[in-house]
Amino acid sequence: MAELVAVAVDPVQGAVTIRSDGDAEHHSAQHHDAQHHDTTSMAHHLGRLDEAGVRWLWWNAATARALVTLGVRPRRCWDLGAVHRMLVGGSSSGPEVVWAHLNGLDPSTIPTIQPVDLFSQSIDAGDPETPVGPDGHVRPEWVEGAWTSSHDRMERWARLLFTLQAAQERELAERAALESTGTMSHVRTTAFAESATEVICAELEHDGLPFDRTVGEKIVAGFVGRRPTSPGDETVLLAALDRAVLAHLPEGSHLDLRSPDQVKSLLRRVGIEVPDTRAWRLEALRDTHPVVDALLEWRRAERIRTTFGYGWIDEHVGADGRLRGRWSGSDGSAGRMTATAGLHNMPSEMRPAIVAEPGHVFVRADLGQIEPRVLAAVSGDLKLAAATHDADMYAPIAERLRVGRDIAKVAVLGAMYGQTTGKGAEALHGLEREYPIAMNHLRRADESAQGGHDLATHGGRRITMSSDHVDGMSSGDVRARAAARGRYGRNAIVQGAAAELFKTWAILVRARIAPLGAGIVLCLHDELVIHAPAACADDVVVLVDASLQEAAARWAPPSEVPVHFLADTSIIGRWSDAK
């Protein structure tokens, strides 16, 4: 294994690196004058170490961001925060949380910075030059940035990392011993992938997604008209949009189309009675009255105007023509990546604005039927694994169930989501009959989750059931909430495992394509978008597929009937040119 080198970076103070033998080295951000500091030599030192093949060890993604900002693109790392979220679940993974967990301290006793008053003077604060206070917790002042105030402090801050990493290794070994997870090798693969994904996130934030502002503004204009020139002008334009709907009603109808209640009474006035005003419900009533059509069109424009309109472009597209959001390597539940700024839910109509830069192309690749294939892998169902040898695995399943392909598909999806009604539920019996191992795997997760027990993915990520995210959303009765927990758990072991495979794939792709001058510019759960010099596009395509096979070999459990994974890959000039 590569040598672990602890690192802490501050753009002003500089960086400290500590080799595994304990040798510390300080790298100054040389100050040439009071206003500017030169970080290039510091970046050079760090880059040399990186090229030597070390595995960086750091507290959390803040270090990854700092390094990327310096121009260093770390190749290997161990991110304590990312591994902590994998081990513990939840979304908090700051140094104080990681430290408390690995030292067996109650997280509710983590201290926060208190305003200085007469009473706090008497408390024994110990030596403020040490990172750990008398209460055993890391000092909140250090967490908040006091660790950067001197070279000595930075070094003490970085020295804490080694024992914490060792403690995480032990906890990973315990996790690997669980019946539901893979081996230590699988679990460490996940830990590496979770860590490296933080670097990808830092790069996605730094580099952004190529966005053609002119095209983007034209698309917006197609929905909502021209850009308002003043607040007063905006009011006029808004009224015009509203009038297109209200014109279908009797004179003098003034109501707020943004209020579902008022829309309901609007519809009632033309003889339409609906329990809610969702688009799929109104869709069926388009022919009933012209106002329905006008309303649906207004909704579409309103959505663009408020969420993906001029304001969105102004806020998130930089002068360099890159669309940027904040990225998280793993959400609090099953461990998928998340992104802000609409990067994960951009309407397809906006995708023509995602355009490769001159001399470049996008290589876009998405994993085919990733969740059922992952189910076949993690459940060890050999018959389902055999179905993955088909490019469309629903076809052989449909054959076995003696139903249509579409029925087979909704049945499989329904089984993974916990659906109990509709066409999928009818075909469920066939699935139980033909693929009992996979179905039992899902049912065990469902029952365990219903009982409030935490789950673990194949790669060793903890799925917490104690969290209040389930009972918070549906305040129904106890049984309904248990059923919701069951559906959540049933899905989380599949979705979470798919996220692990995806990240393993993504970090291998990143590593392989970097020498070609290509980089990942978007991660979308089962899809990668790569920005590459046009001359090397074909090479990137080959590397993308090779990386998938390698990721599957590292991540998936060994099986007599190997599970096949496949990617649909294309070279395109703009995002909308695919699918």
Next chain:
DNA sequence: TGCGGCTATTG
């Protein structure tokens, strides 16, 4: 001002 509900989009 904060929060639940409703709505819409994506995988």
Next chain:
DNA sequence: CACAATAGCCGCAG
């Protein structure tokens, strides 16, 4: 219309 996410606005409580 089941699983996950972000994000906007409305209506209501405090």
